[in-house]
């Protein structure tokens with residue numbers, strides 16, 4: 218359970234859920250690298266029995282994450298997909314999930330290849346129009362899975378409008394908030410029931426750890442998720458929890474710079490003669506700009522673009538021609554990354570489905586880092602000159 222309700226998020230990142238170590242006064246949460254805890258007599262202990270079930274470093278991270286999302290409960294997992302796995306295990310065979318169609322590739326894969334064979338049905342639909350979601354709701358619908366901004370086409374889904382569809386029903390809205398981070402968007406405040414993170418990205422922020430988390434205000438969901446965390450065992454190690462806690466302390470200053478650089482680079486790309494479309498929710502002519510401006514506190518550091526002629530060969534030249542932008546999967550670290558969704562993160566999605574969701578052959582995705590914008594622009598200018 219977290220306190221710190223009245224603090225600004227810039228203070229919560231540094232203080233929420235954290236207190237000096239009771240044994241030494243260490244200001245930083247120690248890495249409790251232990252598998253078990255000594256009991257004074259059978260059952261006579263301080264609430265710590267076995268480290269899959271309880272670990273003070275993990276508890277500190279969970280409380281901190283809960284506070285950042287304005288939630289009561291935080292539950293951490295060994296990866297973002299470990300968190301996805303736990304959330305889908307809230308369901309039973311026969312249940313149905315409506316998910317956004319341009320979903321993170323790994324989430325799509327676990328839905329289709331792992332959970333569909335267990336009898337859970339998934340519908341995929343563009344969610345920038347809530348009416349399309351409404352049309353798919355039936356008596357078996359138990360969950361609506363939102364990811365916004367979407368990956369990699371950066372559409373914006375109106376979380377409030379989606380949550381309104383579930384009023385008076387038992388349907389739970391899950392929001393994967395990885396791309397925005399709690400600094401830019403807090404889905405629980407907008408009516409979502411469950412927030413999910415790959416902390417591997419902006420929360421960790423330094424490309425040095427893989428970790429996932431779920432945050433909720435719902436007592437029943439939280440109890441079940443703690444049960445699943447312990448029963449299924451996808452818990453993060455204490456060192457990884459420490460790294461994410463450390464990363465979170467600068468979340469707000471990093472995100473301010475990610476947003477600033479994202480803005481500069483999106484505008485620069487828009488004027489480039491070899492660039493066709495620039496996908497960035499900060500543009501006034503972005504189809505979901507109004508929703509983005511309302512539900513987000515900034516437009517983030519993710520920018521995608523396509524090339525005139527839409528050729529994979531041209532895209533390859535750009536992708537292999539940058540030096541500062543490293544060609545790699547992932548996002549949200551301090552360093553800039555460049556990626557090709559059609560062949561990398563979204564390779565698991567069948568081509569027809571992929572193109573229908575806008576992931577065309579020349580689509581390039583940037584995770585704009587916090588370097589100097591002028592250096593990043595020079596790097597992109599050089600790479601685009603290779604076409």
Ligand SMILES: *Cc1c(COP(=O)(O)O)cnc(C)c1O
Nearest residue numbers: 296297298321393395415417428
């Ligand atoms: C990376 C990512 C995930 C999966 O997280 P891992 O930590 O890599 O397991 C889930 N959702 C989104 C939006 C992601 O970017």
